[in-house]
Structure formats: structure tokens, C-alpha cells
Amino acid sequence: MTNPKDSTGAQVPNPAEEASGSSRRNFLSEITAMALGVAGIGSIVVTTRYLSPNVLFEPPTSFRIGPPDDYPVNSVTYLPDQQVYIVRTPEGFYAESAICTHLGCITQWKPELNMIACPCHGSKFKREGSVEAGPAPRPLTHFAVRLTPDGDLLVDTLEIVQQTQVLKV
Amino acid sequence: MIMNSAQRALDQLRSTRVWKSIFRRGPARTNRTRSLAVFGNLFLHVLPVKVRDKSLRVRATYYLGSFSFFLFLLLSVTGILLMLYYHPAVPQAYRDMKDLRFVVSNGVFLRNLHRFGAEAMVIAVFWHMFHVFYRGGYKPPHQFNWVVGVGLLLITLFLSYTGYLLPWDQLAFWAITVGTNIISYVPLLGQPMRFLLLGGHQIGENALLRFYVLHVVILPLAAVMLIAIHLWRVQKDGGLTVKEDHEREK
Numbered sequence: 047m048t049n050p051k052d053s054t055g056a057q058v059p060n061p062a063e064e065a066s067g068s069s070r071r072n073f074l075s076e077i078t079a080m081a082l083g084v085a086g087i088g089s090i091v092v093t094t095r096y097l098s099p100n101v102l103f104e105p106p107t108s109f110r111i112g113p114p115d116d117y118p119v120n121s122v123t124y125l126p127d128q129q130v131y132i133v134r135t136p137e138g139f140y141a142e143s144a145i146c147t148h149l150g151c152i153t154q155w156k157p158e159l160n161m162i163a164c165p166c167h168g169s170k171f172k173r174e175g176s177v178e179a180g181p182a183p184r185p186l187t188h189f190a191v192r193l194t195p196d197g198d199l200l201v202d203t204l205e206i207v208q209q210t211q212v213l214k215v
Numbered sequence: 216m217i218m219n220s221a222q223r224a225l226d227q228l229r230s231t232r233v234w235k236s237i238f239r240r241g242p243a244r245t246n247r248t249r250s251l252a253v254f255g256n257l258f259l260h261v262l263p264v265k266v267r268d269k270s271l272r273v274r275a276t277y278y279l280g281s282f283s284f285f286l287f288l289l290l291s292v293t294g295i296l297l298m299l300y301y302h303p304a305v306p307q308a309y310r311d312m313k314d315l316r317f318v319v320s321n322g323v324f325l326r327n328l329h330r331f332g333a334e335a336m337v338i339a340v341f342w343h344m345f346h347v348f349y350r351g352g353y354k355p356p357h358q359f360n361w362v363v364g365v366g367l368l369l370i371t372l373f374l375s376y377t378g379y380l381l382p383w384d385q386l387a388f389w390a391i392t393v394g395t396n397i398i399s400y401v402p403l404l405g406q407p408m409r410f411l412l413l414g415g416h417q418i419g420e421n422a423l424l425r426f427y428v429l430h431v432v433i434l435p436l437a438a439v440m441l442i443a444i445h446l447w448r449v450q451k452d453g454g455l456t457v458k459e460d461h462e463r464e465k
Contacts, residue, residue: 094411102415150396151389166393 108202110194114139114215122155122173130189130201131155131162133173138212141191141201142175147184162186174209185209261443263450270455279343283371284442286336291435293329301381303427305420308383333375340371352456360448363441370438377430383423391418391426 109128117123117134124131129144129152144162146153151166161178162171169180176185190205191213199213228234229242243249253259269275300319301311315322344364347353353361380391395413399405414421449455 097411097414099414099421102421104415104417104419148396149393151392166389 107204108200110198110200111141112199113197114193114199122157124155128201128203130203131186132191132199132201135212138214139191139199140174140212141189143187143189143203145187146182147177147186148180148182153186176209261447261450263454267454267457269457275457276455277342277346279339279346283336283339283343284446286332286339287438287442289332290329290336293325293332294431294435296325297329298431303381303424305383305423308381308423312382312384333378337371337375340368344368347456350456354456356452357448357456360445360452363445363448367438367441367445370434370441374430374434374438377426377434380418380423380426381430388418391422395422 105128111125111128111132114134117132117139119134119136122131122133124144130141131144133140133142144153145151146164146166146169148164148167148169151164153162153164153169153171155173156163160173162173162175163169164171164180164182167181169182170178171182171186172178174185175188177183188207188209188211190202190207190211192200192202193213193215194200226242229238238252239255240248240251243252250264253262253264297315300315300322302308312326315326317323347361347364376394380387395409395418398412399409401408410416412422412425413419414425
């Protein structure tokens with residue numbers, strides 16, 4: 047709305063508008079801009095949340111691997127479904143991830159070399175997971191191993207443990 | 216004789232009501248009507264009405280931009296045809312890819328056209344970029360179009376990368392494993408970004424579907440938008456960067 051003009055053609059200032067420093071039009075535009083802004087941010091938040099799935103059909107993070115007697119002393123057993131090595135030393139058991147810490151390829155236990163090797167970019171690890179050579183930035187991850195009440199070993203890949211930690215059986 | 220009758224037939228066609236309702240003008244015989252033909256066409260209006268004949272010489276551009284655009288069209292057409300036989304699901308995707316190679320009539324031809332076309336497009340886009348760079352095409356007034364071009368280069372690479380997973384073979388699986396693990400090295404946002412891209416912690420059905428949607432909908436749409444802006448800006452920025460004759464002699 048334009049203000050009425052006086053006889054010289056200049057606009058007569060609206061006293062109410064001058065006092066508050068804004069007009070009805072400004073007020074409505076600001077309210078609309080704010081409402082659109084809130085709706086915009088809201089839809090981004092809702093969409094981002096939507097993109098992240100709540101149910102995943104992935105292998106379980108903890109699994110039974112049978113009784114300790116299945117694993118001879120001084121052996122490295124690769125479990126292909128879970129992509130972990132079960133290592134039994136005279137001290138006890140530990141489970142370590144077979145996924146290379148460089149870029150996620152599956153490593154392979156080489157008994158003749160007594161090391162774990164990655165085919166993708168040539169990283170080499172000692173049996174207990176320390177990096178021997180290649181681009182891998184970290185040693186292989188060790189997972190917690192427990193004994194269930196009925197005598198099975200249980201690996202929990204969500205619980206990452208120190209390299210020195212072994213399960214004595 | 217044949218030319219004359221063809222010309223007569225064309226003139227007759229141009230005088231029909233249907234033709235006139237679509238094109239709204241007669242034959243483009245004068246500069247004015249030629250300009251109007253470009254202005255008044257949705258597809259042509261992004262192109263300049265006039266170009267310097269220097270910029271049409273092969274050595275001015277080697278038609279690298281046009282070649283990239285042609286490959287984009289080729290990949291769109293072959294890609295749509297491949298979609299008719301491809302299911303983005305595990306393990307059907309791998310079987311569909313094998314079917315396309317060994318069972319579907321001319322499937323191997325279309326698949327190879329798509330695949331090698333994609334590799335050619337990456338090469339063409341890079342070559343185009345180097346050529347524009349050495350011609351100084353990134354300098355004012357072309358600086359914004361250079362940025363659009365960098366966006367198109369990235370989209371080309373993302374298209375190439377997302378398409379790489381779709382055959383769902385060992386090569387695809389491990390390439391995407393390595394690639395998405397590179398993403399997880401981004402500070403703070405790396406892991407969430409990888410999770411959103413894969414739709415999980417591992418490369419599985421969700422990841423295949425997400426890469427498929429990116430590859431066939433989101434990235435091509437973004438590419439079409441940026442290509443339109445890219446071509447239109449060539450005209451708005453005053454034509455291609457061409458070497459003047461006196462520069463050529465140096």
C-alpha cells in the first residue's frame with residue numbers, strides 16, 4: 047500500500063509506520079521467509095534422517111564359533127562368513143579382523159611366511175596384527191572373545207580390545 | 216531436378232497449418248529469420264546465434280566439448296536400453312549383466328558401447344579440460360563457466376564410479392570397497408558419509424540400489440542441468456576462447 051500524497055506530490059509519511067520502522071508488507075514478508083526457512087531446514091533434516099536406514103540385513107556382530115577344542119594350539123583359522131581370524135596361541139585365544147586397515151580388502155593368512163598379507167596394496171601384518179610393511183595405517187582390529195556358559199566361544203565385533211588381551215581357556 | 220522437387224515439398228510442408236503452429240515462421244532465408252529460428256527454439260536458444268568462423272575451425276577446439284556431449288547422449292540412450300534388462304538387486308544384477316552379454320540379442324554390443332563410451336567420456340572430458348586450460352579459457356570472462364566445467368568433470372567421474380558397482384562382480388565389489396573406505400578417511404564426516412552412501416556398514420543390497428539411483432537419476436539430472444548452463448554461458452560470455460591470427464604466428 048502506498049501512502050497518500052500531499053498537494054506537492056511528495057508522500058505523506060505514515061506515523062504508525064515511522065514509529066515501528068516497518069510496514070505490514072515487511073512484516074508479512076519476514077514471517078513468510080521465516081516459515082519457508084523453517085520448512086526448508088525441516089525437510090532437509092527429515093530427508094537426511096530418512097536416508098539412514100534403521101534396520102540392516104547384515105551379518106550379526108556377535109557370533110558363536112564352537113568349542114575351544116575345535117582350534118588346535120598355535121593355529122590360525124579364517125572364518126570366511128565373519129571375516130575374522132581365530133588365533134590360538136599357548137597363552138589363549140584372540141580374534142582379529144581379516145579386513146585390512148588400509149582400504150578394507152580381505153587379507154589372507156600365509157602360514158609359510160607366518161604373516162597376514164593383503165592382496166590389494168601389499169600390506170603385511172604379523173600374526174598378532176602389527177603392521178609389518180605396506181600402506182596399512184593401523185594394526186588389525188582385535189575383537190573380544192568370551193566363553194558362553196555352555197562352553198562355546200563367542201566373538202563380539204562391536205567390542206574392540208587391546209592386542210595384548212587373550213582369552214585363557 | 217530431385218533437389219527442386221524436394222525444395223518444393225519442403226516449402227509445401229512449411230505452408231501447412233501444423234508446421235506454422237509449431238515453428239511460427241517461414242523458411243530461414245534472411246539473417247533475421249535465421250536468428251529467430253535459433254531464438255525461438257527451446258533446444259537451440261542456449262547456443263549463440265552468431266559464431267566467429269575462427270571458433271569453428273577444428274584446431275580451435277578439436278570439438279572436444281561437442282564430443283563429450285555426444286558421448287553423454289550416447290551413454291543416456293544405451294543406458295536407458297540397458298535398464299530394460301537390469302535389476303539392481305542381489306544377486307540378480309550379476310546374472311542380468313551376464314544375460315546382457317550372452318543371451319540378449321545385441322546386448323553385448325549395447326553393454327560394450329555403454330562401457331567403452333563411459334571410458335571415452337572420462338578421457339574426452341579431461342582432454343577438453345586440458346585444452347581449455349592451455350587456451351586460457353578459465354580467464355575472465357569465462358571464469359564462472361570454468362567452475363561449471365569442473366562440476367561437470369566431477370559428475371562425470373561420479374557417474375563412472377557409481378556405474379562401476381552395477382555389474383556386481385568381484386572387480387566392482389572391491390573397487391567400491393576401496394573407494395568408499397577412502398571416503399571414510401574424511402575427518403569427522405567420513406564414517407557418516409560412507410554409511411549414508413552405502414545405506415549400511417557393508418556393500419550390500421542397499422549400496423547397490425543407492426548407486427543405481429545415483430547413476431540413473433540423480434547424477435544424470437545434475438549433468439543435464441550443468442550442461443545446459445555450460446553451453447548457454449559460452450554464448451553469454453561472448454563465445455569461445457580462440458587464438459587470434461596475430462597470436463597464432465608467434
